[in-house]
Amino acid sequence: MRKLPQTPISRRGFLAGSAATGALIALHPYSARAAANQAHLRIMETTDLHVHVFPYDYYADKPVDTVGLSRTASIIESIRAEATNTLLVDNGDFLQGNPLGDYIAYERGMKDGDMHPVITAMNTLGYDAGTIGNHEFNYGLGFLEKSAAGANFPIVLANIAKKQGANPRDDETLFKPYVILDREITDGAGTTHPIRVGIIGFTPPQVMNWDRKHLEGNVEARDIVTTAEAWVPQMKEDGAEIIIALSHSGIGAARHEDGMENASVPLAAVDGIDALMTGHSHLVFPSADYDGQEAIDLSAGTIHGKPAVMGGFWGSHMGLIDLLLERDGNAWKVVSTSSEARPIYERGEDRKVTALVEDDAEVLDSIRPEHEATLDYVRRAVGETSAPLYSYFALVADDPSVQIVSIAQSWYIEQMMQGTEHEGLPILSAAAPFKAGGRGGPEYYTDVPAGPVAIKNVADLYLYPNTVRAVKVTGAQVKGWLERSAGMFNQIEPGATDAPLLNPDFPSYNFDVIDGVTYQIDLSQPAMFDREGNVVNEGTNRIVNLAYEGKPIDPAAEFIIATNNYRASGGGSFPGTGDTIVFEAPDTNRDVIVRYIVEQGTINPSADDNWSFAPMEGTTVLFETGPKARDYMESVALDIEDAGDNADGYAQFRIKL
Numbered sequence: 001m002r003k004l005p006q007t008p009i010s011r012r013g014f015l016a017g018s019a020a021t022g023a024l025i026a027l028h029p030y031s032a033r034a035a036a037n038q039a040h041l042r043i044m045e046t047t048d049l050h051v052h053v054f055p056y057d058y059y060a061d062k063p064v065d066t067v068g069l070s071r072t073a074s075i076i077e078s079i080r081a082e083a084t085n086t087l088l089v090d091n092g093d094f095l096q097g098n099p100l101g102d103y104i105a106y107e108r109g110m111k112d113g114d115m116h117p118v119i120t121a122m123n124t125l126g127y128d129a130g131t132i133g134n135h136e137f138n139y140g141l142g143f144l145e146k147s148a149a150g151a152n153f154p155i156v157l158a159n160i161a162k163k164q165g166a167n168p169r170d171d172e173t174l175f176k177p178y179v180i181l182d183r184e185i186t187d188g189a190g191t192t193h194p195i196r197v198g199i200i201g202f203t204p205p206q207v208m209n210w211d212r213k214h215l216e217g218n219v220e221a222r223d224i225v226t227t228a229e230a231w232v233p234q235m236k237e238d239g240a241e242i243i244i245a246l247s248h249s250g251i252g253a254a255r256h257e258d259g260m261e262n263a264s265v266p267l268a269a270v271d272g273i274d275a276l277m278t279g280h281s282h283l284v285f286p287s288a289d290y291d292g293q294e295a296i297d298l299s300a301g302t303i304h305g306k307p308a309v310m311g312g313f314w315g316s317h318m319g320l321i322d323l324l325l326e327r328d329g330n331a332w333k334v335v336s337t338s339s340e341a342r343p344i345y346e347r348g349e350d351r352k353v354t355a356l357v358e359d360d361a362e363v364l365d366s367i368r369p370e371h372e373a374t375l376d377y378v379r380r381a382v383g384e385t386s387a388p389l390y391s392y393f394a395l396v397a398d399d400p401s402v403q404i405v406s407i408a409q410s411w412y413i414e415q416m417m418q419g420t421e422h423e424g425l426p427i428l429s430a431a432a433p434f435k436a437g438g439r440g441g442p443e444y445y446t447d448v449p450a451g452p453v454a455i456k457n458v459a460d461l462y463l464y465p466n467t468v469r470a471v472k473v474t475g476a477q478v479k480g481w482l483e484r485s486a487g488m489f490n491q492i493e494p495g496a497t498d499a500p501l502l503n504p505d506f507p508s509y510n511f512d513v514i515d516g517v518t519y520q521i522d523l524s525q526p527a528m529f530d531r532e533g534n535v536v537n538e539g540t541n542r543i544v545n546l547a548y549e550g551k552p553i554d555p556a557a558e559f560i561i562a563t564n565n566y567r568a569s570g571g572g573s574f575p576g577t578g579d580t581i582v583f584e585a586p587d588t589n590r591d592v593i594v595r596y597i598v599e600q601g602t603i604n605p606s607a608d609d610n611w612s613f614a615p616m617e618g619t620t621v622l623f624e625t626g627p628k629a630r631d632y633m634e635s636v637a638l639d640i641e642d643a644g645d646n647a648d649g650y651a652q653f654r655i656k657l
Helices: 029-033 069-074 076-081 099-108 117-125 141-148 224-237 264-268 361-366 368-378 400-417 455-461 475-488 589-600 627-631
Strands: 038-046 085-090 129-131 160-163 178-186 192-202 242-247 275-278 306-311 317-328 331-343 345-347 353-355 381-385 427-431 451-454 467-474 513-515 518-521 543-548 558-564 581-588 611-613 620-625 640-645 651-656
Touching: 029 038, 029 317, 038 076, 038 178, 038 192, 038 275, 038 306, 069 076, 069 117, 069 361, 076 085, 076 317, 085 178, 085 242, 099 117, 099 368, 099 455, 117 361, 129 192, 129 242, 178 224, 192 224, 224 242, 224 264, 242 264, 264 275, 264 306, 275 317, 306 331, 361 368, 368 455, 381 589, 400 427, 400 455, 400 467, 400 513, 400 558, 400 581, 400 589, 451 455, 455 589, 467 475, 467 589, 475 513, 475 543, 475 558, 581 589, 627 651
Parallel strands: 038 085, 085 129, 192 242, 242 275, 275 306, 427 558, 518 611
Antiparallel strands: 038 317, 178 192, 306 317, 317 331, 345 353, 381 451, 427 513, 467 558, 467 581, 518 543, 620 651, 640 651
């Protein structure tokens, strides 16, 4: 195990005030009151940056105040100045997630010795350690390894191995499973002491499904908690006095199950872990999002009594864990903790965003050439659209932004099936709206006017660099797939007035519309599946009048469904996925959409209205969407009327079922 040279733990810290403003900065109580045998250690976390270094929305092609490591970085010095000793870590998902990441991966490339811009920005800030998120694998292992090689800080990951042994400690891991940082720490009396801080990292084992194309046969994944139980004692044996877990895993169920995606709660219970940095879920901890969950104390910011934090996403927050350490003989132990996630902006009651910080000019300058190249990359026109592409009504009616994705996927898979044993089988296509409001806010929708279509518009239609896949399913599985999608909606009582339509716990990316069949959704029926994909109402039939070529679908008939690698591999737990893949494309869904637009020259994305809600006489529901939806409401095949705006800035529409 390589040990870093012994250096002061607060390398860029200071106590007098802000270098930029000269303002005095109040010390955290742990620093202000630490005794001679005590020391304050602050651990600062970024997580789920997804290549957001500049405060810029490349899809909308405009600056924004809600994202960007450059914004988070601007408060690092003042946050460091509040504490006598600090560490800065990243919790994964930094390489993929916006057009800057795609530009580097697909256009510029990563040769040996090249620097990835997000790594350049992180080096500029002096990170102490980082781990690997699930999206780091999206561009392949070679790209990941070349990108990570430029980091001036150790990257650790314990549960992904090139070759597994009899137990985790015998694995040949892809990255070092952990590192022990040899540092010096200053106590309350101003005396420095050595301290050994262990850092270990974890990522969801589901990467083996989500990026099977890149990973199958090359690496293997282990359960997060089982891996931690093996490695943490080893870290103690190697002399780690304090152990910090970088868990690119959400805060989910308290009971451990093998292979959990969101395993941070049982991970916190592992003996020897002192602090837990979490992520992956794009939420904030501590916050009301986790109120009432088992093993969580929101007021203390702890999970199983261990301090934990989740710093939002895209640089929206800096996660902070403060540890008051005390000398126990010749070692340090934790005696008190606190946690917070500090935001870079605030949203007022009128939904207006106010920036709370400015940019770190050094971070911006470090990757400005790549930023400018990305702007050129996303502004290139690839074709024309004869009608606007928008997603404002994608959750309540057949939608042009989803339609064009489905059309392009079908076009591609039809070609790929030629000459195979599956040639001649009916081809359907499943696609979901990615930009449909939700946590993204009332402006988080696709809106491409008629006219030229640029790469930035295609990225706006399809946010993720998924690859195309095809699955072979039965008619019964087609119905089950649609029943799973129909969990998007609340059950509606016949005769109800203005009942809320959408289930807020159901993510829009799991609302698949299947093109090539026709069907209706009966909202009077309960959902067949819960949020996780478990059957809870086996006999329900929300999907009615399901037909192919005008005839009721045969449950035994075979179909090919064009979709993406996430869904085909079991993401979202849809019937007909996981073990039904018959074709794995080398091309991304975005590339296929671009190719289709280029070949067609001019596309007609008008929705064909192949699905609708089953009529419910005398019943109305309320649906929330972006205010700009009013520009398109006349073109939607619904009995719909404007119902004003709500307190969160969304437009409300009344739908008569």
